[in-house]
Amino acid sequence: MQIARVTPQEHSEFLNLVNAEIRPGRAKTNAWDDFPLILAPENLDWMLAVRDDQGRIAAGIACLIREIKTSCGNLGVAGIGSVVTRPDCQGRGFSSALQNEMLSLLRRNNVPLGVLWTDQPEIYAGRGFIAAGWEVHVDIAETDLATGLDPAAEIRNFHTGDTPAVEVLYSQHSLRTVRLPGDSELLYNMPGTTGLVLVGPNNVPLASVFCGKGADFPDYVAEWSGPDEMILLLLNRARELELAHHVLVPADSESLVNLLVDRGASWFAQPSGQWVVLDPAALKTFCNSSGTTPAAHVNDPREWLGTVDGQGNPQPGPLGIAIWGFDSV
Numbered sequence: 001m002q003i004a005r006v007t008p009q010e011h012s013e014f015l016n017l018v019n020a021e022i023r024p025g026r027a028k029t030n031a032w033d034d035f036p037l038i039l040a041p042e043n044l045d046w047m048l049a050v051r052d053d054q055g056r057i058a059a060g061i062a063c064l065i066r067e068i069k070t071s072c073g074n075l076g077v078a079g080i081g082s083v084v085t086r087p088d089c090q091g092r093g094f095s096s097a098l099q100n101e102m103l104s105l106l107r108r109n110n111v112p113l114g115v116l117w118t119d120q121p122e123i124y125a126g127r128g129f130i131a132a133g134w135e136v137h138v139d140i141a142e143t144d145l146a147t148g149l150d151p152a153a154e155i156r157n158f159h160t161g162d163t164p165a166v167e168v169l170y171s172q173h174s175l176r177t178v179r180l181p182g183d184s185e186l187l188y189n190m191p192g193t194t195g196l197v198l199v200g201p202n203n204v205p206l207a208s209v210f211c212g213k214g215a216d217f218p219d220y221v222a223e224w225s226g227p228d229e230m231i232l233l234l235l236n237r238a239r240e241l242e243l244a245h246h247v248l249v250p251a252d253s254e255s256l257v258n259l260l261v262d263r264g265a266s267w268f269a270q271p272s273g274q275w276v277v278l279d280p281a282a283l284k285t286f287c288n289s290s291g292t293t294p295a296a297h298v299n300d301p302r303e304w305l306g307t308v309d310g311q312g313n314p315q316p317g318p319l320g321i322a323i324w325g326f327d328s329v
């Protein structure tokens, strides 16, 4: 079996395979609408495929590498996605081989951590992927969100021109992905996603919420930025408009969870993805350099990122990491 990068000529064939096999039935958007960065032509170096005897793509995989701001400093992380095998080629080890090749490629490129999101963890477990970290899901359907909107302020739909201001708001989260130039433009303008912003008298966004991520995260606010009390107002509007009744809260943003719980919201925590430690030695050096004691069992992502305990409570690890909904691939 030969594995090679997806060529520019094959890009649309790969996209169509991903779209046909990975999209939920309800999807009104395409895979490239909801995952615009990992599937972009600029990311072709990180798309791998196996071909069949006729040269058609039989299986594929992709990843998106970005630095993330962790509690110990900036760290390179690979988000792995678009794992797909054509139905007539399944069960022949194509995906195993592609996953192995992608992980080798990442190790050769000194990427220390990988993450993916799946409801079939058994497909990846053999390669060291384990559910780790945490995120909080808050149900705001019955929450008392009503607070007074300053007469000088207004809530309106997000417009493309708001991108730079919202990018600045997002950059105030201490744990987040370091987006590259152009990333925000693509993420905040995804088809099938509605953004709301609270603006002051000069019409500049002071807070934002984004509902859904195309067909991903239905009924969820998948990203929010700005002061908590403004977020409450935006959540209230999102709920009035039937855009979302849940909020995804990544690690280290517990103040919003506490505020919402005080107002009657219910919540649960779950791991924030399936993680694999690709370079334990590099992670150790990274943690040591920030004065943090590294994990004892270096190959177990739970020992680094923490996890959710048997009572459903987050248990932190030495490495604080938050992946916002818009940054999942």
Ligand SMILES: CC(C)(COP(=O)(O)OP(=O)(O)OC[C@H]1O[C@@H](n2cnc3c(N)ncnc32)[C@H](O)[C@@H]1OP(=O)(O)O)[C@@H](O)C(=O)NCCC(=O)NCCS
Pocket: 021, 022, 059, 083, 084, 085, 086, 089, 090, 091, 092, 093, 094, 095, 096, 097, 117, 118, 119, 120, 122, 123, 124, 125, 126, 127
């Ligand atoms: C998931 C999918 C990519 C697997 O592709 P494949 O080429 O048939 O997979 P392989 O034969 O290489 O098997 C890969 C691993 O998954 C396991 N696996 C495959 N299908 C499985 C199933 N239905 N249930 C449990 N495990 C399964 C295999 O045992 C193997 O594990 P190992 O590598 O530890 O031995 C393919 O079924 C597919 O495209 N499904 C639809 C799209 C999808 O769901 N993608 C995953 C999104 S997260």
